[in-house]
Amino acid sequence: MASHKMKRSLGSVLTAGVLSVALVSLPAIQAGADPVTTNPTDALTKLGDLSRQSEQTSEALHNAQIDLEAKQSAQRDADATLAADQGVLDAANARVAVFQPVVNKLATANYQGARTNRLFAVMVSDSPQQLLDQMSALDAISNDTRNQVAQFQSATSEATKAAEASKESADAARSATEQAKAVSDDLQRKQSDLQAQIADVIKAFGDLTGAERDQLAGTPFPPGFDPNTILAHLTPGSGTSALQAGMTRIGDPYVWGATGPDEFDCSGLVVWAYKQIGKTLPRSSQAQASGGTPVSRDALEPGDVVLFYNDASHVGLYAGNGNILHASTFGVPVKIESMAKFPFYGARRY
Structure with a gap:
């Protein structure tokens, strides 16, 4: 029974x-x-050997299950880190984009020979009041531009660091995925081994006499x-x-x-x-x-x-x-x- x-x-x-x-x-x-x-008897000895082998394989599979679950957990963690790092990179790139037009305009103006200093204001002013007005405007433009350029540089630095972190996390996620897949593939082979061993054990058990089965139990x-x-x-x-x-x-x-x-x-x-x-x-x-x-x-x-x-x-x-x-x-x-x-x-x- x-x-x-x-x-x-x-x-x-x-x-x-x-x-x-x-x-x-x-x-x-x-x-x-x-x-x-x-x-x-030889029949019982054969069954004992086969059963022992199948037990070893079965316990190796249980241990493998634990390993696979750990690797799958590491894969999920790596994917989550990648997503977070990518979010930081996207935010940094968005901040760079905010200041990019100002930097582009400044670069274009310098290339075209624009003058934005105090000497230039003196040279083109028709009166003391116009000179003061122009110098005040130039100061405001200079300070605002300087601040925006500084923020652009900061955002660019953050974006560079975020890109490096994102690349590292992407590599880690890819490695974790490959390891989990390798473990999963190996599982299929071990499962096939166990099924074949079980079939051998059941066959050997079927060859036992009733007295041998009683003795085994x-x-x-x-x-x-x-x-x-x-x-x-x-x-x-x-x-x-x-x-x-x-x-x-x-x-x-x-x-x-x-x-x-x-x-x-x-x-x-x-x-x-x-x-x-x-x-x-x-x-x-x-x-x-x-x-x-x-x-x-x-x-x-x-x-x-x-x-x-x-x-x-x-x-x-x-x-x-x-x-x-x-x-x-x-x-x-x-x-x-x-x-x-x-x-x-x-x-x-x-």
Whole structure:
């Protein structure tokens, strides 16, 4: 039934959960890094290898989504800066245009030999009163012209600076757009890779016998684990509450790109559990490995986010006594099991 549910939701998850990308190269498959370490048959071993690869690709896509969103945000900021700088440039050019006619007339008059000084007034005056009148007029013309020329020079300087700023912002906007496009193009390739890997996983899962599928799914809890006892002795805190929320999803299927409410991938389960207590965690396991506060392995507390493999491509919630709650892999429902089965990367407390 769980298998049917997983296959039924696969198409919608691929469309909704893995929509965009970033320039994140796919990590190589780790030798011996199979989430299922006790497979007794070649079929289970093959499925484990394929599932591990698809999980790495899926988490790389989640990380790429974060990168793409950041680049798209940078592109929007660059476009807004360009628009603002262009507005300043337009205003500066408009101010230059106001004083341009005066400067043009002055330049034309000088070219044609116009005389606008006091000596010229003395030479052409017929009487003392005419001389005074002409000198007063020349002073007024000179002051007004001088002021307008000064304002023209100021406006021209502002326009030059605005043009330089506009060019820089245009270059930044073009660069941001190119980066976002490159990330988006890479996303399409990664999405195609994941779809092909998922098809391989589903085929390999279909080749398993019923007994092999039961063995793969395992049990919800490790031997001797009593969830009621664990919950009863938990110390109140945000991590504890996230773990309690996550434990309500035990038995739900693993689906690539899913974040709940009843289907999950590994980082999706962590995101969902913390969302129930009002905290928003990054979408990818790698991003989750960079947030919060670092915690050493010997200081783990229930609800801490625990990362695995050297690329931090798998994640779960610490459930006490060396166990984790996690969405393991396709064909394995959400469960609690020993974290000793996986190569420890690090832990964070949110």
